[in-house]
Amino acid sequence: MHNLSDLIHHHFDKPADELGEIEKRVLAKAHERKIISTDINAALQAESSAGERLADSIARIGGSWSFIVAFFLFLAFWCVVNTVVLFTRAFDPYPFIFLNLVLSMLAAIQAPIIMMSQNRQAERDRFEAAKDYEVNLKAELEVLSLHQKIDMRVLTEIAALREDIERLNQRLPS
Template sequence: MSNLSNFMHHHFDKPADELGDIEKRVLAKAHERKVISTDVNAALSAEASFGERVADGIARVGGSWSFILAFLAFLVVWTLINTIILATGAFDPYPFVFLNLILSMLAAIQAPIIMMSQNRQAERDRFEAAKDYEVNLKAELEVLSLHQKIDMRVLTELTALREDVARLSAELSARG
């Protein structure tokens, strides 16, 4: 049985073939005394396709106050131009049918893009939760290892103390 297999069996009380991939990976990192990388942004950015990055950018802009205020300003300007400035020859007179068409098309395009971004956020949350689990599992393994080392140290000291007491008792009995 290899050293890592002993480490696995000692900490989980089950053979290595019954452990999941995450447990095996965490145990290997703990055994090698290596840190588990928790950089979620770098890991997910490396795997993101061009479309996913674009969707994230559009959702980031479309969900901001600056976009809302800019779009509100656009609507006010559109309304002013078509009601006051071009009152007689407005290209989109009241009830602003062309503006409604533009808004409908924008909503039709923006909704699936925002949903794609939300799906990516859910994926990011799952990935982050998995990384948190790995870090917590490794921390628990480290604590268990420390408990084992302390227990072994205490047992060694108790054994040495017992031997000293037995030796002193034998010396006292011999004198007495």
């Protein structure tokens, strides 16, 4: 297997123009004996914008138990202050209309941010799956190549042993 077209024909059993871009890239890297794996985190971090990183941070904080506990404490504090402490002069008396407005605005902002983060995670998952496929394909090609080399070595040794046996048989008296 000295050239790329031999590799393609041997491993895929179809012409090069029928291969996808990933397969062509993997075969070229395998032929050149180059590493194909990459640091996915670094690659995605380099491509992400400040807004995307902010959305990820907000989603990470908003989806944590510490946020849930802190928000529950904030809601309890709000209710206690407006019902018990400031009973006669509450700035948001029961049924807490202003709190309802604040929560609605928070939900209206937080939902799209979380969706952006989820879309980014889905994109990351697709990128990671493609990289896994490339690495797995290259590993499979390398294993096949090693098998072929071992098979060739075994066949060469068997042929040499047969020659030795034939030579020894000729030395034996008839």
